Amino acid sequence: MTRHIPPHIQVNGQREPLAAPTLDALLRGKGVVPGARGVAVALNGAVVPAGRWADTALAEGDDLEIVRPFSGG
Amino acid sequence: MPHLPDSFEIAGRTLTSRLFIGTAGYPNRQVMLDSITASGAEVVTVSIRRISLEGYAESMVDLLGSDYVLLPNTAGCSTAREAVLTARLAREALDTNWIKLEVIGDRETLHPDVEELRRATEELVADGFTVLPYCNDDPVSCRKLADAGAAAVMPLGSPIGSGLGIANPHAIELICARSSVPVILDAGIGTASDATLAMELGCSAVLLNTAVAKARDPRRMAAAMRSAVEAGHAAREAGRIPKRTYAQASSPQLGLIGT
Numbered sequence: 382m383t384r385h386i387p388p389h390i391q392v393n394g395q396r397e398p399l400a401a402p403t404l405d406a407l408l409r410g411k412g413v414v415p416g417a418r419g420v421a422v423a424l425n426g427a428v429v430p431a432g433r434w435a436d437t438a439l440a441e442g443d444d445l446e447i448v449r450p451f452s453g454g
Numbered sequence: 455m456p457h458l459p460d461s462f463e464i465a466g467r468t469l470t471s472r473l474f475i476g477t478a479g480y481p482n483r484q485v486m487l488d489s490i491t492a493s494g495a496e497v498v499t500v501s502i503r504r505i506s507l508e509g510y511a512e513s514m515v516d517l518l519g520s521d522y523v524l525l526p527n528t529a530g531c532s533t534a535r536e537a538v539l540t541a542r543l544a545r546e547a548l549d550t551n552w553i554k555l556e557v558i559g560d561r562e563t564l565h566p567d568v569e570e571l572r573r574a575t576e577e578l579v580a581d582g583f584t585v586l587p588y589c590n591d592d593p594v595s596c597r598k599l600a601d602a603g604a605a606a607v608m609p610l611g612s613p614i615g616s617g618l619g620i621a622n623p624h625a626i627e628l629i630c631a632r633s634s635v636p637v638i639l640d641a642g643i644g645t646a647s648d649a650t651l652a653m654e655l656g657c658s659a660v661l662l663n664t665a666v667a668k669a670r671d672p673r674r675m676a677a678a679m680r681s682a683v684e685a686g687h688a689a690r691e692a693g694r695i696p697k698r699t700y701a702q703a704s705s706p707q708l709g710l711i712g713t
Contacts, residue, residue, distance in 0.1 A: 419516075431546070452501065454529065
């Protein structure tokens with residue numbers, strides 16, 4: 382009998398259970414306001430424009446980077 | 455638009471301030487904002503970092519947004535691949551195709567990785583970016599970056615954050631004399647005279663951060679840097695006198711008393 386392993390994704394380097402069907406839902410769940418200025422997301426190494434967050438489905442093994450501008454030189 | 459005598463262009467954008475300033479390491483937000491104002495800078499650098507999923511920090515875009523040209527950097531990247539993704543995220547986050555391209559080859563000295571830097575420059579230029587690479591103070595790597603399509607080159611004066619000034623003025627002068635694109639001295643500035651020297655050597659602008667942010671009085675140092683860059687540029691334009699080995703009297707030699 383195979384043990385059921387729930388799907389996981391990687392968010393900013395941290396592995397976590399996949400708990401949202403779309404990118405938009407995941408971001409909302411993390412308190413990132415939709416259309417927040419300055420937030421950008423890459424899924425598996427490619428930028429997902431904010432206008433496509435809602436129709437971007439998430440799947441097992443996806444690797445997300447969620448970034449924003451910070452102080453820098 | 456009339457071409458102002460004291461302005462220069464990067465990728466078709468006219469800039470009147472020859473000082474680019476960073477936003478890291480100030481004692482607090484107000485000192486940072488005041489210092490940037492005092493510096494007279496139009497171009498202000500920011501980094502791109504993973505958001506903290508606990509607590510939503512204040513946005514640099516809201517803080518600086520419309521008043522400045524925000525120049526995102528790829529600081530911390532050590533491969534062309536990381537730098538290209540960071541640049542693409544920066545473009546999405548800030549709605550700008552300008553990127554200060556940093557690809558670091560050595561964690562301790564933070565010296566640029568020449569090969570990865572050129573690879574990333576080529577890829578980003580092909581992708582429509584205005585690439586400003588932070589690079590070595592070497593005329594050959596600067597030329598190769600310009601050939602790859604960089605809109606300016608930004609050779610280091612000395613290691614990032616070291617405050618050692620311009621370690622090799624001769625190299626910087628050569629780069630300026632031979633570069634087909636504007637040269638912006640980046641990194642190593644310790645005090646105002648270093649910024650003046652960069653301009654006297656022929657740089658179009660100076661990019662600095664720590665020298666202001668970590669000064670005892672950042673606001674005052676920012677104002678000093680503004681004057682320093684202006685003085686250096688004016689001196690360069692005015693044309694320095696040749697150096698000579700022996701003294702040459704400046705007063706007339708005729709009509710001396712007692713002759």
